Every structure is written in C-alpha cells, then in structure tokens.
Amino acid sequence: MKSLLVFSLALVTVYGQGLDPALLKKPATDSWPTYNGDYSGRHYSTLDQINRSNVAGLTLAWSSQLNAPLEGPNFGGEHKDGDPYFWGTPTAGARVAGEPLLVNGVLYVSAPDHAWALDARTGKEIWHYYWKTLGGIHIGNRGMAMYANWLFFETPDCYLVSLDATTGHERWHKRIADVKQQYFCTPAPVVIKDHVVAGMGGDSLDVQGYLQSFDPETGDVQWKWYTTPQKPGDPGYNTWPDEYARTHGGGMPWQPVTYDPDLNLLYVTTGGANPTFSGKSRKGDNLYANSIAALNPDTGKMAWYFQFTPHDTWDWDNTQNAILFDAEFQGRQRKMVGMAASNGYFFVLDRTNGKSLVTEPFVDFPNWVLRKAPDGHLIPNPAKEPSIGGTLIAPGKATNWPPSTFDPQTGLFYVGMTQGYNILYASDTSERPEGYAGIGTGSGPYGSAGAIRAIDYKTGKIRWSFPLPASGVQGLLSTAGHLLFGHDTARDFMALDVDTGKPLWHAQLASNPTNGPQTFLLDGKQYILTAAGDTLYAFTLRK
C-alpha cells in the first residue's frame, strides 16, 4: 500500500490542478496526458530517438490482450439485474478505438463499458473497472481524461464516470444524456483548467446535441452549449424552419475538443443534421450542425463558427480532428485550425476569428458541391440529395474520427482517407421524416480507394499519396524523427517517410490498428503504442 500512496501523491504533485496549458506549445514527451497527447490535436511528437535512420530496428517490446469480463469486483452503473436494456446491450470483448493516457508509467485504457490501468513497461493489468450499462449503441469509446488523480470517461448509455486513478474505484457518475432517447456516448472528455469538457452522440432518432462542462471534483454541470441556436437572435437561428426542426436537429459533438490556451478558446466539431438523409423538414443551412465552433471553456459562450457542409443530407459528420497550428500563411505568421473533413474537403481557418483561408478537395471526384463561395463556404447541390430512385454520391465518407496529424517540420497534414460512391435512397417521404429517413446501399463506397495523403496546408494541394488496398480511414502519428505511423489496411502497422511517403518499416499485427498511434518516453526509451482490437502493441528500438 505504501507504494500506491507514494504513487498517488506523485501524481498530485505533477498534475496538481489539471493539465499544464503549456502542453500546447511544449508537448510532453514522457506522458500522453490527454486525447491527442496535447491540446493542439496535431497528433505530433517532438521525440526523435526513433527516426528514419534507425526505424528499421523497431521491434515489439510487449503486447497485451485486454481482459474484458462482463462482471468483476470493481464495477458501477445504473443497470440492475433483471432490468431491460434500451437500444443496445453489453458487448463481449473489448475494442480499443481511442487513445490511452500515459501518466507516470501507467497506461489508462478504455473501451465501451470498461476501463483499465496497465503497467506501461509490461502491459500487465493493474486494475479493471466494469460499467453495467442501461443500453445504448456500443460502437466505440475514444478514451479518458485526467485531472490530478481523477480519471473521467463516457459510457455508451451516456454517463460521465470518474474513477480514482490509483485504485480504479468509482468516485461518482453523472448523466450526460438520456439513453431512452437514443443518445449514445463515445467521446473522450478533455480537461481544460478546472473543466471536464464532455461531448455526446446519437443519430438514430432526432434529438438535440450539446457539449457540457463538468466540475472535476463534484461532477456538477458548469455550462451547456447547444449545437443549434436556441432563441431568436442567436446566430443562425433562421437556418432552421421552426422549433420542431431546430430542437431535434442533431449536430452531435462526439469528437474530443482541441484547445488554444493563449486565446482561451476550445474548438468543438459537430456531426450531421437530423433527420440524416432527409432535408425535407429542415430547409436551410442547419447551423451549427456539420460545423466547427470556438467556445470559451469557462463559460461555454461561442466566439465564432464555420460550417463545412451546409444542409447536410449525406451523413457527413464534421467530427474530425480539428488541428491547431501556428505557421506562415501568405507572408505572415498566423494562428490556424485545419481539418480534412468527411465531405472530402480540406479546410484551413484563422482560428482567432473563423475566417476561411483554404477550402480545397483532397479527394479526386467529389460530386455534391455546386460551387465554392468567395468566403470559402461550400454550396451543396440540391440535386444530389438522397432520392427515391437513388442518388450516386461521392466521395462517401472520406475521413472519420481517427486522428489525422500535422507535422510542423514539413508543414504537411497527413490524412488516412477513402473515396468512392454510395447510392443513397430516400425511404421516408412523409411530412415529418424521422431518424435516418433514408438508406445507404451496401457496406461502403463502391470502387473505393484508400490512401494516406500528405496535404500542403498553404494550398490544399496533395504532396504525395500512398495508395492502400482498402479504405484508408485511420489514425496517424507524425514525429520529429521524420516518421509517419499508420497502417496499410492489411494488418501491417508501418512507418512512412514524412517527406516522400516511402515505407521504412512494417510489422504484421493480428488485426488492423483500431486507434491512432501514440508515442512517449519511458526510462529514456521512446515507445510507439498502437491498439488493434482488444490488444495493445508497444514497440521500441532493438538494443
């Protein structure tokens, strides 16, 4: 017990009152204390011990298969024996589709209904926590947040759970949203100062999206920001025809937020408008669905917004990694935010005010845009909305939640993408369509081609493209060692040269990685960590 006590004190000392905002400018190298490793969302590390001259010697340090029993001595949750389930049931096994945290030599890992602490030097389990779910779609969990010695994660039935990092025992849980209304929650919360910022999801029925901030000590709600305008005078109020549409318009904020401590703004991205495949009952642009918004993390007050897909009828959730970076643009240093959106377009905005700098496709044949407005907004083609006879739509979903990365050394964005066609059918032509209200045929885009692409942030032009045999949507990591880590969609975890896309190393895993790769120093050694299904793999250099 003594060692546990010392360990917990050490954590309090290091992370006393939350994460150090300086992490944005000076990413931690011996920790991965928040979803993206730092607040910027760049998914980039300054570590270069592993680099392109020695990466050929990268080898497995350990692998660890997570044990995910549906019972255990350490559990929580609202479900009692004999209760029914709503809109989903517990799932056997674990799939890690988020980013473990690494703090003081301990990895904190989560999956739907499960959380673990693992010894980062061996992958061995320290504790396990199980959540007895009320239901909800068990699609994924993006990971945890940490404040002092407290951990926070979300459950599929939409609770925010706080655990003691030392023991894994639950401190409290608070309801984020009502699972009976078909909300389900996947995001990793993000700690900003003394705020636990937690998003949510749910697109099966037409419900309202919101982002909340919770007090890390008590779990009390500090503020709530709705993803649609709430009262006359709110910007974008008239982009919905009526209250019925406005208050059931979706726009779920299910991507972990990024944050700029200097501007004191967090950046939240929002999912598609509901009903998903029908715009009939929601004529207008439907703000702030499919958008990025900058909020004050102390108040939840919105500073600006920019919509990437106005009046979305294609399920193009705009919930990609919003990457904050400072660099030169047209002759002057600027604070920018960039994103490769699921609609197939790459956007760069000035993150102080939301003004557009670049809007260019990173896919080869998008067919849904009528034209680009002078202010960088895209005007969709109404003829390409889902129809009774079927509408061929491209690019499909070009990107998704897995983190893309920005390398400040090359000035390139790296994106795991896919492109192809879907046929989208309208299936509900009533006055009040509900839910998806349409059918997307097949399991994915036809004739799809996956690739990892390097995009020049100044122009949106593709610098290089590494073709992949299947959909290439995936999480990536770039490092100061001039390396880009990702996978080839055929179970090879690999390192590419950031300048050329040439593969320098690969290793065949049991399945394709299911999260974004991470890196950190431990005992002076650089590790590369990735998860594939229920198994974590840690790589380091051969001695």
Add this chain to the structure above:
Amino acid sequence: MILKSPAFAIGVALALMTGAGLAAQGRGGRGANLAKGTDITSSRNFDMAAVDRGKAKFAMLCASCHGEDGRGGPGKTEVDLVRSVLVLDDVGGKDLGKFLKTGRPARKMPAFTLASEEVSDIAAFLHHNVTVASERGAYKYLDVLVGDPKAGEAYFNGAGGCTKCHSVTGDLKGIGAKYDPPNIQLHMVTGGGGGRGSANNPATAKMATITLPDGKVVTGILTRITPFSITVRDASGAPQTFERDGDNPKVVVTDPLQAHLDLMRKYTDEEMHNLTAYLATLK
C-alpha cells in the same frame, strides 16, 4: 455516424447466455416472454399482435389529432409521438397509462378511460413506431423504378457501352426476375452486389501479372495485395506469394469490372435510373 453495429445479434446471444424464460417488463406487454438481458426496444422483440391492436385503437381514438403515424404535423398537433420524451421514457404503458388518465387539458389533450390492456397495446404501437423510425437496418425501399426504360435501353446499346461485355439474351437474360429493383441497381453500379463475389469467378476476379527480377512472369487470380506482399492463384490453383518492395517485382493488375467503375464516374443519376428501369423489364 459510422458502422452502426446493430444490437440484434448481440441481444440474441446475450438472451441465450442468460437463459430464456424470465419475463422482463416487455413493452409489448402480454405474451412477450423476453429473456433477461433483452434489448426490449429492438423491433424484433415486439408482440406484433399487440402492436396491431394498438394501431387500430390509436386510429380510432388518437389519429384525428396525432395523425395515423402519431407524428402530428401540419393540420394536426405539433406533438410528435416518435420524439416524445414521455413515450420514449415509458415502459409497457406504465407512464402512458398514468398520463392518459388525466391528459393535458391546458393543451387540449383530453383524458381517456382505458383498460390496462388497451393502454399497453397503444404503448406497443407507439414504441414500435419509434423502432420503425430509428432502426435503419429495417428501412424499406420505396419504388425505386423512377427511370425511363426506353431511354435506358438506348443507353445500354449506346453511350453506356454495356454491350461490349453484356447481352440481354445472354448473361442478362431474366435479370429483371432474378433481382428486385434496388438489387438490380446495386449490381449494375458495382458490377456485382457490392462485393466482388468469389475470387473463383474469373469473370469478376482481378488478375495480376507479376514480373520477377529474373524476368520470369507469373500470372494468376489476385487474392491479396498489400504494399508489402502479393498473392495470386496460378493456373494450377496453387497460391503464390511474393514480397513487394515498391516496384519490385513489377505488378500489373487488371480488373474485369473496370468498366463499371468508370461508369460510376460518368453517368448521371437519371442515366442510372433509366438503365435500372430497362434491366427491370428483362423478366
């Protein structure tokens, strides 16, 4: 969102695991012997006789204000019973029954005196309506034959270039009877049902020609290609795998379905609809 994994299979598996027979608070109410651990909101788990009784009762008592489908809207109440939190929170008619006893006079919703079976039937109908709206795996296509078969025939024989590979009296004979219209369209667009089918079918399988550094050439059906290896099945049926390092060995892949991929980039939705309408006539 993506890849929504329906809870169906899991619910069934779990029901089996936990043992059937324990009656849960089924939303369908009577007759629904649901296993412990069942997702009672799944459309699979409804007592459809109760849903039908509830539908008839609803049409008689409620539809004049709420509409046949309970969604309300223009000319009806603004309340949408698919989105109603009262309905979504209700289990088996319990909350609904309480509500119906008093109604909401201030908003012109009268009280109803109903037997508990009638309430649970109406509840079953309303809850089933919610699943109809939200379980997109169970959505039904409307009549997708919106195209002009004559124009489709002209496209088939002309601009579409379909006759280069296909014949309506040969391989496509009876295609309109073999598949329903959404599947005709799917096969037409993808060249084979969304997947590639069996790699044993040389008519649809990709072929690869591999030229090794020593000049030897291996040709076969492509079964797997990654940036680091390629596997083909040669004429004898044996698999052959080669490591790949950039352009070494040289690999050329040919796809018999390339014409379908090219058409995707080329045709308009109208041309696609016309072609489907034409193929649907080939009974």
